[in-house]
Amino acid sequence: MEPISLEAALASFSQQWSPRIVTAVNDYDVRVAKVEGEHLWHAHAHTDEFFLVLSGELHIGLREPDGERTVILPRGSVFTVPRGIEHKPYAPVPTEILLFEPTGTLTVGDRHEEVPDHVDATTGHTLT
Amino acid sequence: MEPISLEAALASFSQQWSPRIVTAVNDYDVRVAKVEGEHLWHAHAHTDEFFLVLSGELHIGLREPDGERTVILPRGSVFTVPRGIEHKPYAPVPTEILLFEPTGTLTVGDRHEEVPDHVDATTGHTLT
Numbered sequence: 001m002e003p004i005s006l007e008a009a010l011a012s013f014s015q016q017w018s019p020r021i022v023t024a025v026n027d028y029d030v031r032v033a034k035v036e037g038e039h040l041w042h043a044h045a046h047t048d049e050f051f052l053v054l055s056g057e058l059h060i061g062l063r064e065p066d067g068e069r070t071v072i073l074p075r076g077s078v079f080t081v082p083r084g085i086e087h088k089p090y091a092p093v094p095t096e097i098l099l100f101e102p103t104g105t106l107t108v109g110d111r112h113e114e115v116p117d118h119v120d121a122t123t124g125h126t127l128t
Numbered sequence: 129m130e131p132i133s134l135e136a137a138l139a140s141f142s143q144q145w146s147p148r149i150v151t152a153v154n155d156y157d158v159r160v161a162k163v164e165g166e167h168l169w170h171a172h173a174h175t176d177e178f179f180l181v182l183s184g185e186l187h188i189g190l191r192e193p194d195g196e197r198t199v200i201l202p203r204g205s206v207f208t209v210p211r212g213i214e215h216k217p218y219a220p221v222p223t224e225i226l227l228f229e230p231t232g233t234l235t236v237g238d239r240h241e242e243v244p245d246h247v248d249a250t251t252g253h254t255l256t
Binding site: 102 | 175177
């Protein structure tokens with residue numbers, strides 16, 4: 001096992017909304033993704049989901065018990081979406097993110113609206 | 129819960145080798161730390177440990193079954209130390225790192241050499 005450059009990892013693919021697994025930590029994955037535009041409303045019933053913005057800017061719509069709001073993550077900021085909370089990521093510009101979540105977590109969650117063509121419903125791809 | 133700027137989190141303290149918990153993901157912590165100079169040889173018997181270098185450069189000495197080596201992590205690179213592997217972080221310049229590990233993981237592991245005064249043996253401090 002050798003260190004992995006996130007820049008090199010991100011340069012190795014171009015598909016958006018299609019995370020690559022850079023390393024595992026016990027039964028969790030560290031994934032990176034390129035994103036732009038809208039993801040979809042979805043929720044993970046059994047796990048929190050961690051976001052770190054490496055470049056660009058990520059907005060995350062949240063449907064919380066007391067209403068809907070959007071959090072804005074500039075480059076270098078982090079946010080954890082709590083389990084069970086419906087959320088919808090959106091990137092106004094080309095954006096790179098790092099995710100930390102249990103291995104096997106599906107990008108579209110356990111319940112979700114219809115998956116648009118530009119979103120990859122996956123548990124993450126291996127880096128090549 | 130609001131997004132957290134890693135830059136602001138890192139600006140809120142100055143102690144080295146003394147991680148701050150920025151957020152939790154299920155029963156894992158995301159921690160940030162400022163480091164420079166030598167940590168100590170230690171091992172976590174029951175967990176992997178993830179490192180991301182936010183600034184500076186981190187070296188990690190590893191005592192693997194087939195010998196000792198050092199991996200070098202420039203800014204923007206990641207590495208997971210497998211559970212049970214003795215390791216010793218070292219930063220040749222002032223360096224900022226992000227860590228993912230189970231909540232309650234001790235900075236000096238379950239077995240370690242004598243803890244020097246400049247190293248904080250902690251499970252991570254709350255951001256203030």
